[in-house]
Amino acid sequence: MDKLIRFTSSCLSKITNYRSGEVKFGEKMTVIPNDADIIPFLVSCEQQFVLFGIPEDIGVRANYGRPGTNSAWESAIKSIANIQHNRFNKGSQIVVLGHLDASVEMLEVQNLDFNKTDDRKKMSDLVVKIDKEVAHIITQIVKAGKTPIIIGGGHNNAYGNIKGTALAKGKPINAINFDAHSDFRILEGRHSGNGFSYAFEEGFLKKYFIFGLHESYTSKSVLTELKKLQERVQFNTYDEVNIRKEKSFENELLYAKNFINNDFFGIEIDLDAIPNIPSSAMTLSGFSVEELRRFIYYFGKNENATYLHICEGAPSLDNDKNNHLVGKLIGYLVTDFIKAKTSLIEVV
Template sequence: MENLVPFTSIELGKITNHRSGEIKFGEKMLTVPKEGDPIQFIANCKAKFVLFGIPEDIGVRANFGRPGAASAWQSAIKSIANIQHNRFCKGSQLLVLGSLDVKNEMQLAEKLDFHNVNDRKTFSTLVEKIDKEVSHIIFTIVKAGKIPIIIGGGHNNAYGNIKGTALAKSKPINVVNFDAHSDFRILEGRHSGNGFSYAFDEGFLKKYFIYGLHESYTSKNVLLRLKDLEDRVRFNTYDEIAIRKVKNFEQELNQALTFIKNEPFGIEIDLDSLPNIASSAMTPTGFSIEQVRQFVHHFGKHFHSTYLHICEGAPDLAEDKNPQLIGKLIGYLITDFMKAKAVLEE
């Protein structure tokens, strides 16, 4: 884990707003001791969940999106540290591992132009490098019997999550993705729009369910490919659930779970599926925040749910008046997931 930037207890103390008579997550969350071995500490600590940040937007840039997702980690960890530790959810169940060191890659990406063919190849090379690091860290967490909670970054990191988990489980895994886009584009070099198609093609992804596709932003070629693969890849659309109402939100949750539940599965949440949430591909229409929280709970409470990935949130693209909202939203989704997993123990 040489490319991990550990999150220290000192840093945690600085971002925790201590208040008399209250106990915050930041006072209870675990960090790896300064001289400790991260791998051994992950395996031996009492925390069930391991929080890991990927502060990059290189995959987004490589997919012609707006940069800004790199800022989600810092926003989220500040919000998470100030959640109340109480009987509903306990900070002591969460180990803050740290973030991936992508400083050099981000500096290189700043100088690249998506419209330049050679630069696009360089973008893909940078994403592939991040893929290797992410898959190694996720492999380590899952192999230790813990549950990764990953804060992106772009949706390109789904590939590393899937590969790392599949290698740790010694078999391909399933995934359910709450997203306006399929991210199942052609294998044209790695970027944020083809993490799932690469994972599928390389044998790490077995079954894939896309929940809430936006019909107007899914190409004909992708739809044809999804139809050809319907034994292993299925989807519903936001339009048929929320606009035409030919499908029901809750019933579709059950349909999706039935499709993936027989194997370990990852839960992917793309924040660009929510209306007016700052992201690389903001939308004015989509499912509500309450619905995505219900989604996380519904899948999180199943025995085979193996990781949670929240991506594409971009606080840097938000209004200056409320820059903390993306971090706070991510905090809600994380505690929803933790509470859902706690249901299994009751």
Template sequence: MENLIRFKQSDLAKITNFRNGEVKFGEKMITVPKDEKVIDFITHCEAKYVILGIPEDVGIRANLGRPGANTAWESAIRSIANIQHNRFCKGSSIIILGQVDVSQEMNLAKNLDENNPEERKQLFKIVEQLDKEVSHIIFSIVKAGKIPIIIGGGHNNAYGNIKGTALAKGKSINAINFDAHSDFRILEGRHSGNGFSYAFEEGFLKKYFIFGLHESYTSKSVLDSIKKIEDRVRYNTYDEIKIKRNKNYEQQMIESLEFIKNDSFGIEIDLDAIPNIATSAMTLSGFSVEELRQFIYYFSQNQNASYIHICEGAPSLSEEKNSHLIGKLIGYLVTDFIKGNSQV
């Protein structure tokens, strides 16, 4: 598998804090042996979940957002390695595959100015290259019968997740997106704000539900375009649920699952929906961490849940003393997904 930096057993040992009387995920998670072919190994391995990191922020920059999401993968994997392996969740159910090798793309993007229209077009092209790499790896994981857990990078990677899963399943899939923004913007060139609209346009995304849109940050043109295709794309708003309170959170989870559950679906989580989490589009108003955790647990229990993607967290943008907390949050979300999904 090209463009993949494999995670080694020695990498796990370096980030696991060993302690007498305790067993950590880092002692139980599985890595692909260096002399084994990746696909053969993960196909025959009993572990159900495959963790993949995408440490990039090119898509965010192409969308004129703040960089920093490239730092989430390292923070997250350190936290995940130090979760307790116990009866509630077992590290042995996880293969840590590694990370997409984005060094070339990050290097090409490094000196480009996203505010220069011509250089922004170059960023679009770099994101297209990333799309190919992500979709190929996700395709391989899903084809091997496993469930990808994708961490880090911008929400541009939703496109590769959806395309790769759809190609492996042999048909278009659905998606539920827990997000303050639709990421269903115009097809102006690839970036983090239009992964779903490109996947929809190209036939990989069948039905799409956006959970918790912020009314003040969704353009009229996006709302108008969704209205024309509401048999396939629907949303609720954060304002309806938490401010106006004319919709109930639990009931909205039930209704949105009803919309997508009849086909394979991806669970997309944008951390900019949670207040005070350092992201490219940080917010002070949004759902709580507990509500997000309930959301993931609820949707993961459905047999058609095919992957989870946790993106846009940017530890490098947070307070230095607490930069580890985003990784810790991602660790909670990963185990919530596994706990719900392992019952299927």
């Protein structure tokens, strides 16, 4: 894990707002000591959940998106550190691993123009480098028997999450993606719009469900491809669930679960599916935050749910007074997933 920057107790202390009479996650979450080997520590520690950040927006740039997803990890970890530790939420179940060091790649991409073919090729090559690092880190976390919670970056990182989990499990895995877009574009070089199609083509992704596809922003060619692959790739649309009311949200949760629940699966969350959330492809129409939280809790309760990935949020695209809100939303989603996986509520 040469490209991993470990989170330290000093980092945690700096972002935790201590207050008399209260206990925050930042006081209870664990970090890996500098003198400890990462893998043996993860294998032996009691904590089940491993927080890992990916501060990059290269895949988004290569997909003609607005940069800014590199800012989500810092915003999210600050918010998570200040969640109240109580009988509903227990920070003591979390190891904060740290974040991927993508600083060199981020510098290289700053002066590239996605409108130029050569520059777009360079961006894709950088995404491939990040793919390898993400896949390696996720493999090690899952092999250690832990549950990764991955925050930040573009949806290009779904590829590394899926590949890493599949390598750890020794077989292809399934995935469910809460998203306005399929991210199943053609294999034209890696970017945030084809993480799932590359994982599918290379044999790491077995079955794939897209929850809440936006009909107006899905190309005819993608729809044609999805129809060809309907035994292994299925979807519903936001329009048929929440606009035309042809399908119910609850029934679609069950239908999607039955499709992917036969094996290990990853939960992928693209924040551009939620209205007014600063992201690379921000929308004004989509599922509510409450529906997203219910979605995460519903699928998180399943024993085959292997990881959670929250991506595409871009706090730096928000106004200065509100740029903490994306991180706060991610904090809610993280705790919903942990509650689902561990049934944390207890009688006191």
